Amino acid sequence: MDPAHRAVLRKHRLELSGQLLVSDTIVPFLYQEEILTDAQVEDIESRSTERQKTLRLLDLLPSRGPRAFQSFLLSLQDFSWVRDLLLQELQTPPEPGPTDACRLPESVLRRVPSDQELSKLALRLGAEWESVLLDLGLSAEALFRCRFDHSLSSQVAALAGLVQWRRAEGKRATVERLLQSLQSAGIHSAVLEDVLKISS
Structure with a gap:
């Protein structure tokens, strides 16, 4: 995953965990796109709350290859405001680090x-x-x-x-x-x- 994409996910980690419901559409879509494995889907779904499931997904995504971020954006059909937030963040020039x-x-x-x-x-x-x-x-x-x-x-x-x-x-x-x-x-x-x- 591109470092800029990692940084955006990390920056909005808590915000995402409070807004996304990953079980219904996001995790199945990422599994279908071969971003997540069977074991990873089970790992995510074993968490007791939606927040924990989302946090676990955000932990896994950065190590899932160059397609992971774009596939994640595509999975956010029902959460267009979240997708817009991430895309807007990427277009903002980073501050000197x-x-x-x-x-x-x-x-x-x-x-x-x-x-x-x-x-x-x-x-x-x-x-x-x-x-x-x-x-x-x-x-x-x-x-x-x-x-x-x-x-x-x-x-x-x-x-x-x-x-x-x-x-x-x-x-x-x-x-x-x-x-x-x-x-x-x-x-x-x-x-x-x-x-x-x-x-x-």
């Missing part, structure tokens, strides 16, 4: 973070760790596995996910890519600068 304030040198941005750096970062992520890992491209299944295997510590779960991302991406698992995902989750670049001990 924390990227502009990043003080990391090019040589650092291009390298792959070490185990120690990932461990320090996992300690600093807090509740946003799942959003960061989804943005990095970890599947919802892989994220669930990290959460399940390390249920007693979100820090260890976050570290397991970060290490998995680095292993999967190889040389593409750069500090710059990590920075993009942190900023998408609303985490300032200063957090990563501090982890990498870059002086101002």
Whole structure:
């Protein structure tokens, strides 16, 4: 999914969860379009309230490929005001983000973070760790596995996910890519600068 589409869904997450009823038309449409799998539909439908179902769908969508956002818009036939809100948001130029304030040198941005750096970062992520890992491209299944295997510590779960991302991406698992995902989750670049001990 395009980072701009991810950002829009994240920004309006709570608003969407209060307005959408996903069970009737949205989830069946996304299943029909092969955006959602059988297991994901079951996962969504197992939630006890419509709000929880919508939040779970919004968790899954970013990892469902390049067609996911457009298919989601198409599924909003009965919620045209929500679709209009998202489209209007996309047409508004973004405000300058924390990227502009990043003080990391090019040589650092291009390298792959070490185990120690990932461990320090996992300690600093807090509740946003799942959003960061989804943005990095970890599947919802892989994220669930990290959460399940390390249920007693979100820090260890976050570290397991970060290490998995680095292993999967190889040389593409750069500090710059990590920075993009942190900023998408609303985490300032200063957090990563501090982890990498870059002086101002």
